[in-house]
Amino acid sequence: MKKIFKTLIFLGLVASTTSCKKYLDINTSPNSLTAAAPDLILPQALVATGSLTYSFSHTYGGDLGGYIANSGGVGGYGNFWTFVFNAGDFNGLWTGTFDNLSDYQFVIDNTTPTGDLKYFNAVARVMKSFDFLRLVDAYGDVPYSQALKGAGNLTPVYDKGQDVYKACITELDAAIAVMNSAPTPTTKSIAANSNGPIDLMVYSTNTTNNKLSYNSDALKNGFDMTNWIKFANTIKLRALIRIQKADVATFNSFKASMASLTTANFIAADVMVNPGYLQQSGKQNPFWNGFAYTNAGVANTPSYLATKFVMGFYNGNKLTDDGRGKLIYRAYTYANQLGFQSTNSALLPTTPPASAWYVGVSGGGAPTGTSANGYGVLKGFDQGIPLITAAESYYLQAEAAMIGLITGTPAALFDSGLTASFAYLDKDHTEVVNASAGVPATQVTAYKAANAGITKAYLTNYTLATTDAQRLEAIITQKYIALNMINNDEGWNEYRRTLYPVSIPPSQTAGSADPVFSFAPAPATITTPRSDGLAGRVIYPASETSYNKANVPAVDANTTLIFWDARPKN
Template sequence: MQLSNFKKMKNKIIIMAVSATLFGSISCNDFLDVNVNPDKVDANFVTPNYAFPGAVTGSYAIQARNLNAFASLQMNSLAGNSYKFGTPFIDDYTPNITTGYNATIWDTLFRNVTNFQKIIDYNDPSGTYANYKAMSLVMKAYYVQILTDLYGDIPYSDAFKRELNVFPKYDKGEDIYKASIAELEQAIQIINSGAGSAPSSSDVVFGGVMTDWVAFANTIKLRYLLRMSNVTGDLATYRDQKLAGLSGASFSSSDVTVNPGYSSSSDSQQNPWANYWIVLSSGARPTTGNQGYTLYTVSEHMAIALNGNKVHLPLKATTQDSRDVYQKFNGITDGRRGRMFTLVSTTDDVGVTTSNVEGVRQGATPGQPGALSTTPARAVSVFGLGAILGNNNSITSTDVNTAFISAASSKDGVLLSKAETEFLLAEAALRYPANFTNAQGHFEDGIRASYNYFGVTPVSSDPNTDPSIYISKINSVPKLGWTGSNDNKIEAIMTQKWIALTTVNPEQSFFDYTRTGYPVTPMSSISPAGQVKPKRLMYPTSEYSSNSNNVPSMTAADVFAKNKFTPFWAR
């Protein structure tokens, strides 16, 4: 037997064994126990119902970890606990954006988008896997938007072909947007045609409910088009035509999540967010690399916002921060705060004890403003039960025990929260009232959805834990609630979305900030005077090494300026 034929036969044997498992008794946990390396097997032997779960879960893992950490620090939602770790995250705080900064995001997401493309290109003359191709088109568009928004122009039309094209050319961001929107529309057409077999447990997002995939595709399409709110000329005409086509469409009515059978059986089977930020399957806290339950705390910026502009100084009565950015929060305690982060009890100089979210100013070390020294050592807030478990209220303590580990490990991963969908619809109705309606209703429903996600239970001692009471208070406050000019309302949408997406999908708030300038987000205390936030990331070292003839040459300064390298919708 020739060597080439032997390899083919070997691959067939491997896939036949895998297929026997897939078409026999499938367990969700099987999707987390993949021992066959698809890079070693002919792609057409890996059926889409086998490939799709791994493509989704692999992509979500990098989103839940590296992308979440990057955006949480850039949006000043989280900070490093300088009481225990000196001055962590200097590159993030400065910020020092290089070809090595967060390069894992590019390297891993591109690899996983390639897996979606393999499903799309799968040789399926009978159309059996039509729905898997549609689902992969949606997921490809979902992650391509993140890559385009982070890096501007990227390889697209020549990309995702593995060995067939290892030197892909770069496409313009606006062309990628149009192509991705077309693929979302193609996915909807495939689903509506009724072609193909119905997915079941292999669909780790919706469990084979294809109408939910249509609503998800419409919502991602809306996100694309709203990102283009500032474009002009032909692009604006294109945007408006596509927005008109979404009038009356269905959108995601609940959180869009992924769960292939996450559990505490092993580290590899845990929800990757919990494994990275909270606890390992053994019950130990994660400590590898930038991981670490005690490394991260809430930032002073987020703490002030959640506390209603209450600042606790050691042995002094609670006071207010005088900076303009915090005045809209005056006296409005956010009812989500105790579920998002743990509360710390402090006693002032007249013996009054209060519980607040206690954070650290980004870049500050003990003894500096925002990280004042205390004796004993200052306590800071860490991730709360709502951030860890969502609206699961069966666990009442962050203390590590079997029930806590199990609940954290098995939690769904969030691709798109209902809160974000409602805020997208609120912005759409405010900007484009000819096509969308009820802007205020969607805005308020976004807040309610966020309260529900974090599992806030109304209690009489804190009226703000009732979302209706909180909403009634903020709606007399421009830039925080639904009042004032349209620009005030845009700032309110972005502010409430920033709070709602903290620890969930904070990268979307980073893109919103780049596009709108809201919510106003201070730089760290160690940023140079006049420093601004990056508008994109640099292409990674791997791209300059492997695709040097095509990757654009740019400098670190280009990251912070509006120029040809900036994502097209932010120029």
């Protein structure tokens, strides 16, 4: 059954990544797919969301968030490096998200919150909110109330970003209410691995009809509602944390609904999408495929460098982080590319025999016919894609507890975030922690000790912070580090919301200095019109101004910021 189910997912994945369907195409209405079944559409939609997560993280968040930079060998992407965007940049984020949303809407339209497939309905509502929130974080105002109607409305109005946030949080609450009615679900075993991931899908053992089994009275071997409720709560928490100062009315209107929640109500493991990635064309993990090897074992060597700014959190310029540094970077200097190594031992050679981004061990160097056994961020072609990590969840909870939104101890949650960050990097492609890497909690203790004498020691030890500003800086700085080459876009979002860590650098010449906690004096060259030298916002795609011009908001790439962005407008 599991093999059959994964095959069905891959059929959907291939279709979603190769059909190039347009969400406003009058000849392609998701509501006209009368032959499709919601229980087949939803799994492939989840896989497509994973692929979108890769795009948001690595082709958008990595560059804008200060994690990676062009090393000089990437051509045709001038706007990416100067942050002067136009309607042709990042179009795939928009079209891909609405394509994905049309699948979730199909499931919603063809199920009910009380029918036999009520849990499909609830899950689709959670993922619809997940997608729309991510879209608002990149674009601001987007079509929502009139969107996803296919040929029924080809020119939907744009809703204000804060209104979409409010609608999504309301939708999450409605989905959670449905999921709370589920009986205790049958959960998928994580074997003996206490750091195992949350698998939001639990595969059916029903061999009679070879499909997931549901009825109106009980959930049988299907979605794990316990984990889905925690996931939905965590996404809701992220949304409320993000708008706490930008939309106080909405924040306050939902604040009471969070008062009874504790850390047990949020995810405590990495939430992964993994349909069973294979070493075949179009079926590898997209991050591995883009940054390590093709399915034929050909090394991919994208011409990116880790930025001088992000390296400062590992090499002692800002913080000393030898443990995670060795697990993330192939060679531990600014001039070398991102990668990972399979142990925490001595650094590997600066000139690897194959991909400059991957130096694990498998199948004679290149991974041909066998899974890789690496650690860090590039683990293997069959590694999962994290929708949200345990580390991010803990840092969200730490901030929420700090401001009194939920019950919890901020310092303990902060330490749990640190431990979860080390644990993620210590795990291999099968989600098993590398025994030779050491115990994550021990690594955290060593990390704190290595930074005990610096001016901002509170960045690694929350208990040393004496003001709320310092506490928030510690939480966001560690979240930024934990998201490095995992969910880069969230690091970018949190910088814009809080202006931490201090500070993401503006565009700069190769020789400009990187002081410990600031970029002063200013770099010699700032290529963007913004005074901070950073990106402003993404521009709506040309397809929107062509087909829905009357409704597209007029925006400026540098001064029209997302509603929760705390930076100066120019």
